[in-house]
Amino acid sequence: MKISNNAIINEITAIVKYFHMWSLLGWYDIKQRYRRSLIGPFWITISTGIMVASIGLMFSTIFKSSVKEFLPHFAVGQIIWLLLSAQLTDACTMFVQSQSIIKQVSLPLSVHVMRKLWYNIILFLHNFLIIVIVLIFAGNGFLWEYLLVIPAIILILVLLFLLSMILGIICTRFRDITQIVAVFLQLIYFFTPIFWMKKSLASKQAWITDFNPFFHIIELVRAPLLGKTPDLYHWISLLIYIALAAVITFFFIKRFRNRGAYWL
Numbered sequence: 001m002k003i004s005n006n007a008i009i010n011e012i013t014a015i016v017k018y019f020h021m022w023s024l025l026g027w028y029d030i031k032q033r034y035r036r037s038l039i040g041p042f043w044i045t046i047s048t049g050i051m052v053a054s055i056g057l058m059f060s061t062i063f064k065s066s067v068k069e070f071l072p073h074f075a076v077g078q079i080i081w082l083l084l085s086a087q088l089t090d091a092c093t094m095f096v097q098s099q100s101i102i103k104q105v106s107l108p109l110s111v112h113v114m115r116k117l118w119y120n121i122i123l124f125l126h127n128f129l130i131i132v133i134v135l136i137f138a139g140n141g142f143l144w145e146y147l148l149v150i151p152a153i154i155l156i157l158v159l160l161f162l163l164s165m166i167l168g169i170i171c172t173r174f175r176d177i178t179q180i181v182a183v184f185l186q187l188i189y190f191f192t193p194i195f196w197m198k199k200s201l202a203s204k205q206a207w208i209t210d211f212n213p214f215f216h217i218i219e220l221v222r223a224p225l226l227g228k229t230p231d232l233y234h235w236i237s238l239l240i241y242i243a244l245a246a247v248i249t250f251f252f253i254k255r256f257r258n259r260g261a262y263w264l
Contacts, residue, residue: 007257008250011165014108022111026118041126049130052078059195068138070197075134076222077194083124084160084214085185090116091164092171092178109257113164117157135225145224152220152230155238159217162245169252172263188214213241 015022034040052075060070094116095102095109102112171177192214201208209215216237223230 008253011108011110011253011257014110015114018107018111018114021107022114023118025115026122029115029119030122041123044123045126045129048079048082048127049133052130052134055195063197063200065197072131072134072138072226073197073222074195076131076225077192077218079124079127079131080156080218080221081189081192081194081214082127083120084156084217085189086123087117087120087160087164088167088185089182090120091167092181094164095168095172096175109165109168109253110161113161113168117161117164121157131225140227143224143227145227145229148224148230149221152224152238155242156217156220159238159242159245162242162249165249166245166252169256173256173259188212192218194218213237217241 030041034043037043039046052071055078056071056074057067059074060067063070091113094112098112098115101107167177167181171181191208192212193209198209198215216234220230220234220238223234
């Protein structure tokens, strides 16, 4: 038990201890992806911005909503979704992609998780420029509710770290889970109010969002940026998700932390 507890402590402290390593590797991954590119990651920003503007204008007409109401709703939801889906998808293969390092160097698994998380955070920060532009277009000005975005994003990143650890271990052992996760994310996207609004649902269909964890996560960021205070049950839901993910993560670290290298 003592050894297992030490393994958990090592995984947590490694986030700070190996900060320079995982932050450098994450940034190196970005540079490699956009090597010899003139504007680098801003190509993601441009393509995402064009997609957000096009779909926002089209679906605002379909749902008969004003552009200033629907476009911020879609822009924030889509960009938060890109962070969530990209990290969860990458988590399924991050240990496999880092197998050369894992087999040769004994590093805490959290280093590899933070490397991939930092990579997606950088892309998210580039895409966040789109949200800023859309909010300026909406003309709401500065709102104190914007400050609620900071704790919301911090909690979301904590949850993503825990889920990434779980998925990374499971998908290293069972490679087919990667495909299941990809299909699940494609499906759940259409059940999450991103390109449609919750108010378009009938009261009997409210369960579609009430039992959708992605809705609670996205709403914690979207509501403040739209000038609203998130409902308390969104915060409670996210904290419950984090607690459950932490319990599962700690169990996985205790049980499977040293088996990953043999599964690669």
